[in-house]
Amino acid sequence: MFRVIPARPAPSGETGVLAWLRRNLFSSAANTLLTLATGAVLVSALAGLLRWALFDAAWAQVWANMRLLAVFRYPTDLLWRPLVVLAVLLLLLGIMAGAARRNEILRGAFWWVTGFVALFALTAVVFWPSVRWFWLAAGLAPFIGYGAGVARPGLLRAMRWAWALWLVGGFALLHGIVPGSVLLRIAPTRDWGGFMLTMVLFTAIVPSFPLGVALALGRRSRLPAIKTVCIAFIEVVRGAPLIMWLFVASLLLPLLLDTDPNNLPAILRAYVAITLFSAAYMAENVRGGLQAVPRGQIEAAQALGLSGWQTTSLIVLPQALRAVIPAIVGQCIALFKDTSLVFVVGLIDFYRVTEVIATQPASLSITGGVKLELYLFISLVYFFFAYRMSVASRQLEKRLGGGTR
């Protein structure tokens, strides 16, 4: 007779908190010493940082300038516009997250952003009476969207158009539509700034996407003229840093179009430069995906009688783009950080506002200034978004097969 002996639990010394501690912190005498020394340094550094942040730092000056940080000099009575744009963005995100419930990555990102906005909405309800209701609307929008998405998953099919409408409509609303009217009057772009401007410039990734795909296809074209031009554009643009292209664009665009520089707002020049720059990098990312599509796929498509155009748009591109989503998210992170370079054309984006705040008389009167506080604050905000994107990118990579294809 055989009797199955149930597996015994691992020895108590090999599991649990103590075992983990021993393995990771105190595995040998040298390791213990290292742990103690590093721990001591870490604790003292953290204590110093906390002491500074809680007692010495002048956060009041950052708090008082929250509006400058958010929208810079955007007219005070028009603050509802960026908040409406934000609310619609969250609504659409909510619908997508609610409808595509199996997409854990999208939902994770959605809840993080919602939490971030909800924090501000709460703050607004308590401290910012002038924009209280719009912040509240923005805070509720994602939940409404999520509910709508759960109830009507069919909405997902309309999302492409909704996003396009949001992008165009958002720009129009921020800029103003009817000159002279009260609600929809023009808000001059020189008053745009702060985090709003950073986000506006970040949307340059959208037009750069089709441009980049076109360039990538052109680079793999069999026609030498098209191929040469595409390679030249991609390599020249990628060869020089973005800050130089921003500078060059701000100088040359008025000359190229032979118009008065005042007719071309700095924000437009920066947008063009960022779009073209981003398109060149996008092209290289997409090219990586195109190369990863097996030759047999194209041959099979041709054998089925698909035209060249159909082969590319129905067979090659869907596979290629799927493979490079993590790389594109990586590019989004890079672009999000690089929007801080628009200071070179005189724009006051989220980063540059800190310089404005730091030179206010109220800031200068504080011994030591408030730069440390300001930089810490904007670093945290930048970090929040960039890190969240990099987490999503890593999840995508894992889902797409460890990034190997």
Added chain:
Amino acid sequence: MERIPFWRNVKTIGVLAQVVFVMVLLAGVAILFSNVTSALSRANLPADFGWLGSRAGIPIAETPIPYTTNDPYWRALLIGLLNTLRVALVGVVLASVIGVAVGVMRLAPNFLIRTIATIYVELLRNVPLAVQIVFWYTAVLLPSPPRINNPVELPGGVLLSNVGLAFPFLYPGDRFAAWWPWLVTAVLAALVGGIWRARVARAAELPLRVWPVPVALLLGIAAVGYAVAAFGQPEKSALAVDFDVERGRGTVFVDLDGDGRRGAGERAVPFASTVVRVELAELTTSTQNLSESRRMVPSTFRFPLIRDRDVAEVEVGFVDADAAEQAGYRLHFEHFPSRGVVYVDHDGDGAFSRGEEIDPVTGVGYSGVELVMTLRGFERAIVADRDGQIRTPSFRPAGSALAADDGGGDTVGRGVGVFSSFGAAATEAEIEPLRAEVDLRASGPLVLSRVHVPVSSYEGGMRLTVNYLALLFALVIYTSAFIAENVRGGILAVDKGQREAALALGLSSGQVFSLVVFPQALRVMLPPTISQFLNLTKNSSLAPLAAYGELFVIATITANQTGASVPVALLLIVSYLLISMVFALVLNVVNARIKLVER
């Protein structure tokens, strides 16, 4: 058989498409070109490179090669390029070192070390470089270190202040010309010796060490040459120093006419080693309430940095001793004799205690208390700078401060005193005139130039400005986070079996890493790391945020001054493309070298 109509022939369509594409492109370019030319001519802006030769007038703080504001634009731009390379090359080396260290730390068995490395990487990768540069520049390096006349003295003669970092440095002295043929010989011999040794090792099929042979050859020949050059027949030189002790400035030059004064056409000599002696002199200063390192420093006085070895005897006192006694002022030295505070001994313990430097009535420090330092037997070895200049503190004749003060009466009427002191020159008999002598010393092929602070700037040694340091720190730390990720990926890519096999062979864990794991990881991590090096170089164009004069900064200033936006843009694009091409070339060579040789 039916022929394909030409409009459905793929070849024809391709040719036609290209013709149309090129024509549209050319038409577009032509329109833009005519736009640019008409806009340029209308605005009367230069479209050629003629301005390159005209006077730039751009002040640049850091110039690797001699430069004045009278030099032309091309030289200013060249300095910009050199400054770019200066920050990029040093940055690449430092970023690699830190990147490898952090990358290895991310895989450390110790949880704390691993976590710190992870936080380092994630934090720095996800915050814009622009923010990091201004953080280092305006939030750390400008406000945190003390002022230039109160520098932090680090071991090895390194000084740190809010002007920058300065450290002793070796410069080619007057015998360098005799040494450098030896240096060339040494390098050639090392190359030949190394190749020979490698051949021998390969022929003998023995694991011989190759590197000791070339290194020994290099060092040996260079050392012999150094000795020959240093102790050989000294050249008959006609060097002299034109030194003005009142201004504290002098020039080492080739004295052609032998009159000891530098006339026209007499060349300045760089890096000459001199000794300046001043028998009896004094320095004056007065106390100030300063804001330094983010806090107020009341009642502080700062003389130029004088070290013990500089002087035989030194004393510091009040210019108006009677008034000081009346007010109860005392001196407390933080660093004798140069730095300290004036205080009043309120608690009567005979020594300085915190808070005593603040006037209890007004709540601020005692400012404007005049102090005098009397020095006997000042002697300092000074190595002339690149332009042959030497500098000392601006000494005054001993007794002159006292004489000026006596004429002025008491300290209350100080404003009046200054004016009346001109009339008080009657006491001139007490003033001893300044006597200084400067000796030129023979030096070897290399001269060690030490740092000193004669007035309010570093002189001698190697100086790195805060701007350079801020840009360098930010670039190095930002890039090192990316390199660390490459290193981690490279190490993880090495098969686990390799490590186990190496351990089974009895190698120590250090040997396993340095002989087996790292060389194989290098193959994976080198290509992305080289593109990080290129990123670092391109990112150095964020220099305007740290006010460091590299290529992009100089080019923007040039474009603003001359209005030559198109030529400047072309120059910039071509320069960056060249830099990118050099990196691409290196990358290709490296890729070819590290490629697995498949049989």
